[in-house]
Amino acid sequence: MLNSFVEMKADGSTSGGCWIYTGVYTDGVNQSARRKPGSQQSWVAPEWGWAWPMNRRILYNRASADPDGKPWSERKAYIWWDEAAGKWTGHDVPDFQVTKAPSFRPEPGIGGPEGLAGDDPFIMQADGKGWLYAPSGLLDGPLPVHYEPLESPLRNAMHTQQSNPTREMFPRKENLTGPSPPEPGSDVYPYVVTTYRLTEHHTAGGMSRWSPYLAELQPEFFCEVSPELAAERGLEHLGWATIVTARTAIEARVLVTDRVTPLTVDGRTIHQIGLPYHWGVGGGGSIVSGDSANDVMGVALDPNVHIQDSKAAACDIQPGRRPTGPELPRYVEAYRRRAGISVDTGTARVTPEKDGS
């Protein structure tokens, strides 16, 4: 077992596995099993468990000290430059070349890590700086801005532009998008639906729904709603509900819980519906099965790293089980007609300056 990834050799004589985890068995000890109480060590508690890489708890921690290497705050002192010893030290493993003094300035024209100065904490960035204004590298820069999700029951309260104009879209009949303000028809899907995980299952359940000890802990697909939404739509605890979006409709058992709270946005009450995304069709040996939350989500991607905008969508919810067979597409289509949905809905990149909101 290597003590650090820097011990890896290119000649094949070492074996480190996933590089970020090298060191978790430093000195032959399972470092991640350490449980030294917080009262017996510094407030950073480096001997409680282990963190990758190299048991470093906060990345870019050089930024916890000012340009001269002194902690910004004595109370929050984290790492600092020890002038006498000529190195960085502190409560965490410095995320910085340990002997590079704060006063170090590179010769002009040098690139890479050697080209960073002693006060450049963001060592994975080309210039060692943290960026708020990002003139290059981002397709939707240069400054952070708020956009509504592609499907939203609300108008963007901060800007005319409703959603990210640089988003990647896949407009086709299998991936329809519901209307968002200022387009008309968003009242047909008045609620927000989001997905999340449960501790008991792993991703879409491909492993955990086949395991009896996990399947029995979370045996059925459910939706979580607030008591207020349950009253508004006549949903009963442990009854069935149908959740419908522009894509399709799914059914889930209802959990009415105070953990879900209606939001008040722009003077309106916005109800949220929570769906764990671990269920799907059964198949050989599956112990539990159910409708898939992913079926009601659409696909649109962020332009930089192509992450799906699939944590939020607009939906309706009704008590009772969903239709099956040919009745299901008819049910979904009736919603689409009422909302005026076509393949072009939601594909306008730039929101018109003047709208009715």
Place this chain on the structure above:
Amino acid sequence: MWGWSSAPDPARDTGWINAPARKGFFTDGSVCIGCKACEVACKEWNGIPEDGLQLLGMSYDNTGGLGASTWRHVAFIEQPRRAVGSDGFTPLPMVTAAPDQNTHAGSAETGIRWLMSSDVCKHCTHAACLDVCPTGALLRTEFGTVVVQDDVCNGCGYCIPACPFGVIDRRDGPPGARNVGIAQKCTLCYDRLRDDMTPACAQACPTQSIQFGDLDELRIRAHDRVDSLHAAGVTDARLYLADPNDGIGGAGAFFLLLDEPEVYGLPPDPVVTTRDLPAMWRTAAIAGATLVAGAAAAFVWTRS
């Protein structure tokens, strides 16, 4: 038969010589995160069958309670934001994030808190299940714990109503599973203890909510924990079954709770169900003797 003493030592009282220190669990509900790793680890180690695929609607608890095939059970209690006070709103006590304190699920924003706690067999000092067992299948181990020997149990079921907590039960399935019809419950991993190992649930617990060790030491640690929670403003923190003078003589597995035991589905003041048996037998014996004496007297009286 147990005897009431000021410092009960169940293993030695049962006749174990050179018994090790009494072992137990301290389950600290203030740091339970509801991951249910204890339930899974217990079933894996002890080879317990899956026992039900029902959505119960009790928050995230689909286990329901302890039974023959559930030896650890994590309760989930949602305490709603609309608790009524004089101002129409009663803020519930939360564990706040003091620098040297653990935090607990609770949000000032919604005023709801989510209590979680892992239940288990209490391994009572005065264990009624053991008292009533006619076959000797229930055994007091050298660690002071209570264990069912599945190859001795005849499934009579006397132990089931004897338990003041509803812990022990007969396995009713599935067909083909081990020990169907036999009374089953937590063994405090008797097999692991004899190999100097930590019970599976405590080993799996990622937050040290389940702590295993010598009972004397666990009790001290638990009282310290309550003191620090009280100092942090969590005045409702209390120990449950840690008192050797309670109705079961204190438990081998005791708990730190953040509310009344009833909130967690636990009896507030459990008493060993066999406590009054000697007195009842005495009364029955006196009644019987009286009957016999009366009959004899009547016989003598008619003859004279």
